[in-house]
Amino acid sequence: MATVTGRLSAAADQTRAAERRRRRRRSAWRRQLVALAFMSPWIIGFCAFYLYPILASLYFSFTKYDILTDPVWVGFANYRFMFTSDGRFWTAVANTLWVVAVIVPLQVAFGIGTAMVLLRVKQGLGFYRTVFFLPTMVPLVAAALGFVFLLNPGGPVNAVLGFLHLPEPLWFRDPAWAKPGLALMAMWMVGQTMIIFLAALLDVPRQLYEAADLEGAGPLQRFRHVTLPMISPVIFFSVVIGVINGFRYFTEAYVVSKAGDWDNPVGTPQDSLLFYTSHLYNQGFEGFHMGYASALSWVMFVVVMVCTLVLIRSSRWWVHYQGGTR
């Protein structure tokens, strides 16, 4: 008798276990469906506004396309033209590299500098921080128009330079001085970078400075051997973002170029403010060379991806992560 009931209950156990497993599987399915429902806005958005456009622009980049007529397959002609015959493409690349090589490092250095000034001031930190950050809040269009006015040849900045008997450049009217004018504006809007470095500097453990003091390190050595290694992840972050933003650089240059006269071509004066995105905008949406613009955007895509990967890969050589090697 005992064995029979035992066998019966074992069978019941088995069916119960199967039932539980089925229920668990069903609930896992339910959870998957609920999660997908929650994700649905992004899934639709990703397919419609990222995946399809990237693939479509790859296809368009091999065609000649003006929207009005159907795209015509031209193979690599767009890319060949870009690299061999389009002089403005190389101008745009050179100008964009100028932004990446000059403005980005200057902004990082100035960001660290202003953050360190803030750290050394004990009273009124909040006030100075607000003042240093304020320009960042000004909309780019307004800031660019403001700088066009400030830097116009008869404007306030040149009046000051003249008073000091310094040379008065023509700024945005002179191809040689237009980009330095934009660099000045980028320095004025350093706030975002500064705040990030301020947080990083505050996170450097004080014991490290005390240890450096005990070893007899001077202020420069302290900066070189304690501060710099400790904030290097943030420097790394700023450089990556700066490089990518370099390829996006458009609004300031566009506003400045068109400020003198509405009919000025993009990149005025003399293409010195023709940046990568300006060229893309000009080709795609002023000239309606959609095929060629797609090729430009794909080159940009590849370059940005490669830059990001290289920076991430190289980071292990020079970025110090707190709490161990990585």
Add this chain to the structure above:
Amino acid sequence: MTAIPAPGAGAPAAARRQVPPAIRRRRILMAIANHSVAIVLSIIFLVPFAFIVSTALMTNQQMGSLSVWPSPFKWSNFTDLFEFFPFWRFAWNSLLYAGLGTIGVVLSGVPVAYALSRMRWRGRQVSFVLLLSTLMLPAQVTIVPLYIIFVRLGWIGSLKPLIVPLFFGDAFTIFLLRQFFMTIPEELSDAARVDGANDLQILLRVIVPLAKPAIAAVALFQFLYCWNDFFSPLLYAGNNPDAWTLAISLQQLTQLSRGILANLQMAASILFTLPVLIIFFFAQKVFVEGVTLTGVKG
């Protein structure tokens, strides 16, 4: 936040009183030097504002002269401005873009961030990596096909191409919200689940109330981003003055009325910038912390 590293900052008050006079004098000199640097920098950061405001108040005659101080103050520049261009219509368009865009980004971002941070399901990691990669992707890479789609839909020259995509999730918003949701203790959702709450109820009754500061921060970022945005409105609405936002109209003032003088242009810039600065002063804490979050967690 950790304390500002400064020599002697942590010393008790009693010990500080016995600092030798030589060292104290040095410290005062250092403080003066530090403040001088900070004040000089402050002036450099503020001078452009001062020039722009003073120019906005000058008469047309005074514009040509080298004087810096407006005399007389021509406050009417700020009202004359409205004769030159339909300021309020452009302001309304800006408000429409920024307001609806913000609503769209928050409504679509919150559930996605929840699924990415607090639910276990197959494909979560892949989705997150894809999301991060779109975060790095410059918008210029996708604009040609998007522009063609919007041409086909007949949306060019309206605000629709700017607003509608924001209702389908914005990578930056989702990323920030996810980072914040991760910090909410799992026990809170578990307790709600034991009480019989489903995921939607947990999201609305547990997570959203706790995440209000983060939601406020992303809403603020999005609002200002849309308000300041220049590239997309230029691209999609540039051909139709009825759909211009303030950012576009400001730049196109030179086209609208050739030879418009800098004083009116600066006055218009000030009216455009003022709401942003007001928001900034009221929400400064949200702002500075939000920027820090993106920097450190990024």
